Each structure stands twice: as structure tokens, then as C-alpha cells.
Amino acid sequence: MHIKQAAELAGVSVRTLHHYDEIGLLSPDRVTDAGYRVYSDDNLRRLQSILYYRELGFLLKDIRAILGDPAFDRLQALEDQRRQLLAKQRQLALMIETIDQSIQEERGEQTMTHEERFKGFDFSQNPYEDEAKERWGSETVEKTNAAIQGFGKEAEDRMNEIFRSLAAIRQQAPDSGEAQAVIGDWYRFLNTIGTYTPQAFAGLGEMYTADERFTQNIDQFGTGLAAFMQKAMAVYAERLQDGPECQGHPARE
Known part of the structure; x- marks a missing residue:
């Protein structure tokens, strides 16, 4: 698919994909004679990996190093990313619980200790x-x-x-x-x-x-x-x- 379609599918901007190409993180499968970037299924799989790492807070240069490692194993990476996202999910759930309690406290429905106010921050x-x-x-x-x-x-x-x-x-x-x-x-x-x-x-x-x-x-x-x-x-x-x-x-x- 062309770059605009790939960007819309992944929820990123066309400029982001241009930047990824410029820094050697994600290059399109080919560029047409008219100058259109064309992304293959393998490109999209790599883009998925990039976005998971981004969500986990990795720097682009580190993502490039990880994906460029000859020993990189996509299945292992996905399993690692899943574990990290689950840990993040648990932390966010705890923070949401703290926010709910804080809202109740502001409404005068309960009181919180200092420790309870910062539960979930890590x-x-x-x-x-x-x-x-x-x-x-x-x-x-x-x-x-x-x-x-x-x-x-x-x-x-x-x-x-x-x-x-x-x-x-x-x-x-x-x-x-x-x-x-x-x-x-x-x-x-x-x-x-x-x-x-x-x-x-x-x-x-x-x-x-x-x-x-x-x-x-x-x-x-x-x-x-x-x-x-x-x-x-x-x-x-x-x-x-x-x-x-x-x-x-x-x-x-």
C-alpha cells in the first residue's frame, strides 16, 4: 500500500513514516517511478513492532538497534512486549483506582492517607x-x-x-x-x-x-x-x- 494508506492504517502521520525512512528505521519496500513509497506486508509488520516499542517508551535509536540486530526474534519480541504491556496495564488500573478514590474524597465521600494518594505511581x-x-x-x-x-x-x-x-x-x-x-x-x-x-x-x-x-x-x-x-x-x-x-x-x- 502507499504511504498515506499505511499511515492511516497505523494511526501515524505521513511525516512520521518519512522520518522513519530518513533515519533508517523503516524503509518502504520500493519507490515507484512517480516517487510513491510502497509498503509491503513485511514493512507493516515491522511498523507494528516499532509502534509497540514506542508505546513502551523506547527511543527510536534503540528500536532501530533492536530491530537491526541479526539475532532479533519477532515472536520473542512480541511475547516480551506483551508482558511489559500487561505490567503497564496493571499500573494504569491501580492509578485509575487511585483517581476514583481521589474523586470520592473531593466529593467528601471518603478520606485518603498520603500513601493512598500516590498509589500506582512508579x-x-x-x-x-x-x-x-x-x-x-x-x-x-x-x-x-x-x-x-x-x-x-x-x-x-x-x-x-x-x-x-x-x-x-x-x-x-x-x-x-x-x-x-x-x-x-x-x-x-x-x-x-x-x-x-x-x-x-x-x-x-x-x-x-x-x-x-x-x-x-x-x-x-x-x-x-x-x-x-x-x-x-x-x-x-x-x-x-x-x-x-x-x-x-x-x-x-
């Missing part, structure tokens, strides 16, 4: 690890991941605590004293499990708003939190580079 797996490695270097990210795994639930609880604190003040000015104090907690926490320069800290904040997947995950703690953190992190990083005396508040231990 940041233990980082779908953005490759972006972080590309930006800040694999060694730093790997050390950070190892530290988080070593801290276990304690680190996760601390992360959630900081996110909740930031969500509670996200309507304030990002350069306010309180906002800078709490974002400082986030900076110091990150540097207990890795090494973040002020520039890397500000760059990480930019990723929170540049990548919609980051934004969606962070904004689960409160709409607009990602944008607030990006601005607060930029201010904090700039003041750090100007010198500790420019921070405007004492360090919080």
Missing part, C-alpha cells in the same frame, strides 16, 4: 535514561541509578516528599525564597546519588518541559509542576554559578 524504571546519558554522560547516570537502587524505598520516599512539597508551592514565583529553598532540597538530593553541576541541573529542568513524557509524569503530582520546577531550577543554577552568597537563603540539611 518512578523506579526510568524511560528517559538514554536521553540523560546522551546529555550528561553514561557514567554519571549509571552511578546515580546504582545509588537509587541501593537506597531503595528510602530514596523513593524522599523523592516523593520533595515532589509533593514543590507541588504545594507551585503557584508561587519560582525565584521566591520558599521555592528556592525546596528546589535546593531537590538539587542536594540529586547530588547525594550522583554528580550534578549547576549547568546539568538547569539542563535537567529543561528536559522536564521539553519532553512531554517527563511533563506528564511530574505533573501527576500537580498540574504545572514540571514548568514550575524548570524555572526554579534555572534560577537556582544561575545563583549557584554566581556564588553561594547569591542564593538568598541558608542551606537546608
